[in-house]
Amino acid sequence: MSDFLRAVGEHAFLQYALAAGLLASVACGVVGSWVSARRITYIAGGIAHSVLGGLGAARYLQTVMEWEWLHPLYGAVVAALLAALVIGFVSLRWRESEDTAISAIWAIGMAVGVLFIARTPGYAEDLMSYLFGNILMVTPGSLWLIAALDLVVVALGIIFYQQLLAISFDEEFARMRGINVEAFYLLLLCMVALTVVLLVTVVGLVMVIALLTLPIAIAGRLSRSIAQTMVLAAIIIALLTTVGLGVSYSANLPAGATIILLTGALYLITLVGASFFRRVGRSRGGQASQQQPPR
Amino acid sequence: MSVKIEAPAVEMQDVSFSYDGRAVLEDVDVYIPRGDFTGIVGPNGGGKTTLLKxxxxxxxxxxGQVRVLGRPPHEVSRRIGYVPQSFSYNRRLPITVGDVVMMGRLAVDRNLGPRTAHLRERAREALEQVSVSELIDRRFGDTSAGQQQRVLIARALATDPEILMLDEPTASLDAAAEGEIYDLLRELNERMTVVLITHDLGFVSGVVQSVLCVNRRVRRHPTSEMGQISGELLEELYGRELRLVRHDRNGGGGCCE
Incomplete structure (x- = not known):
């Protein structure tokens, strides 16, 4: 690990990677908390995979059509927002078709991406880095985009805290309080879309879902409010990405997969730990609740 | 209060509603004056919750036409306090009792960004009215069914409602807790109109001023007319009345006048 820290001081690409990981952690903690609160993990998965269509199309236009300015991440942003809005509208209009829409967006997005990448000469290795992440390839340009997206989603997640909490807890009551439930649902899906793009650079689109759910589940166990979950989850993710980066650098392993395996391991440990404490707590708490008179 | 003529709390004229082609309510006329305490009774699937919604x-x-406080209901929904039937929520959602009650202040107080101390104070006041203010920092999912029901009533009260509408608020409670909720509602009725779905006909006769019997069609009975309802219903009322008396500490009126 000390090797890694020294290397960070020497190599700009490691600094960029570290910065990307930390930036993504904040967005992931905030938006992941809403994903778990509103139970839209499957939608997040669908959006994540559809992003390949945007990445592939942008890469194709960039190299074949020579649109130099079109960074693949821009394509990812467009594809993710498009997927979020399509899934959102379907789920609001025809709730029973939501699953079908997600599956369709999920697979069609990937198919579009695969075709574009196949038609793009000399960039086959891109496919792997989109799917499984390549945080070491983060450039200053993409770092700026990541920072901008980060700012947007975190600000939205905090400004509309009460509205998002209300639609997550009790949609009917929120509607009666004059909250535009549909608009906030679509807004939340768009926030998920932007966060997915952030995370794709870190762990790749296949593994986004793990980072968006597991740390939140760990933090949620320890929190009494969504705000606490957000802060705690962001810290956990920041630690995971940093340690994961260090381990992958020292052991020469792919960074994305290393981060995800660390995440999975941490989740497993807390799961076992929680069930152990619950068993201890039940034998104690059971007696306490018996003594309490019913209100 | 000024003497000006106020629109009634609720007025429905010739209302029909169907769900997937199945008629749930037909030709419904309802009139609920302000300050009334209305009980909605009827068989399961008879349309009680639909009527309330x-x-x-x-x-x-x-x-048909629905008017609440003289306006279309969706325009005045902020003036109605709604207590849903024990509803399904995401049990893993980390949310405190205070957070739940503060939702009642949405669209009333400043509600962009994090919650303020003022909001929390309002939540505490509302919880005090249902005497569970000590729960304010407890996780909502960790409280008992009876406590949750009180919290949901507190959330409705936090909206400063003119009408309180409740859907079977005592469905998951034991008799003692049920009695406390009814006492509370009677107290609240001094300040606001109360409309309540209940399966407990004994309660209906003891506390409410009028009854809506809902079974696809709706009939309204002031409780003073209850004696004219069929013997079968009366028997049902009588059987429950015994139970009511046991936890009705205020004494209160009997079934009929």
């Missing part, structure tokens, strides 16, 4: 503006009628 039409009043709340959560459903729109196929035909």
């Amino acid at each position: 039409l009043m709340l503006g959560l459903l729109r009628p196929d035909r």
Whole structure:
């Protein structure tokens, strides 16, 4: 690990990677908390995979059509927002078709991406880095985009805290309080879309879902409010990405997969730990609740 | 209070509602004056909750007109306090009792960004009215069914409602807790109109001023007329009345006058 820290001081690409990981952690903690609160993990998965269509199309236009300015991440942003809005509208209009829409967006997005990448000469290795992440390839340009997206989603997640909490807890009551439930649902899906793009650079689109759910589940166990979950989850993710980066650098392993395996391991440990404490707590708490008179 | 003529709390004229082509309510006329305490009774699937949701503006009628406080209900929904039937929520959602009650202040107080101390104070006041203010920092999912029901009533009260509408608020409670909720509602009725779905006919006769019997059609009975209802219903009322008396500490009126 000390090797890694020294290397960070020497190599700009490691600094960029570290910065990307930390930036993504904040967005992931905030938006992941809403994903778990509103139970839209499957939608997040669908959006994540559809992003390949945007990445592939942008890469194709960039190299074949020579649109130099079109960074693949821009394509990812467009594809993710498009997927979020399509899934959102379907789920609001025809709730029973939501699953079908997600599956369709999920697979069609990937198919579009695969075709574009196949038609793009000399960039086959891109496919792997989109799917499984390549945080070491983060450039200053993409770092700026990541920072901008980060700012947007975190600000939205905090400004509309009460509205998002209300639609997550009790949609009917929120509607009666004059909250535009549909608009906030679509807004939340768009926030998920932007966060997915952030995370794709870190762990790749296949593994986004793990980072968006597991740390939140760990933090949620320890929190009494969504705000606490957000802060705690962001810290956990920041630690995971940093340690994961260090381990992958020292052991020469792919960074994305290393981060995800660390995440999975941490989740497993807390799961076992929680069930152990619950068993201890039940034998104690059971007696306490018996003594309490019913209100 | 000024003497000016106020629109009634609820007025429904010739309202019909169907769900997937199945008529749930037909030709419904309802009139609930302000300050009334109305009980809605009827068989399961008879349309009680649908009737309430039409009043709340959560459903729109196929035909007919619904007016609440003289306006279409969705325009005045912020002036209605709604207590849903024990509803399904995400049990893993980390949310405190205080957070739940503060939702009642949405669209009233400043509600962009994090919650303020003022909001928390309002939540505490509302919880005090239902005497569970000590729960404010407890996780909502960790409280008992009876406590949750009180918290949901507190959330409705936090909206400063003119009408309180409740859907079977005592469905998951034991008799003692049920009695406390009814005492509370009677107290609240001094300040606001109360409309309540209940399966407990004994309670209906003891506390409410009028009864809506809902079974696809709706009939309204002031409780003073209850004696004229069929013997079968009366028997049902009588059987429950015994139970009511046991936890009715205020004494209160009997079934009929």
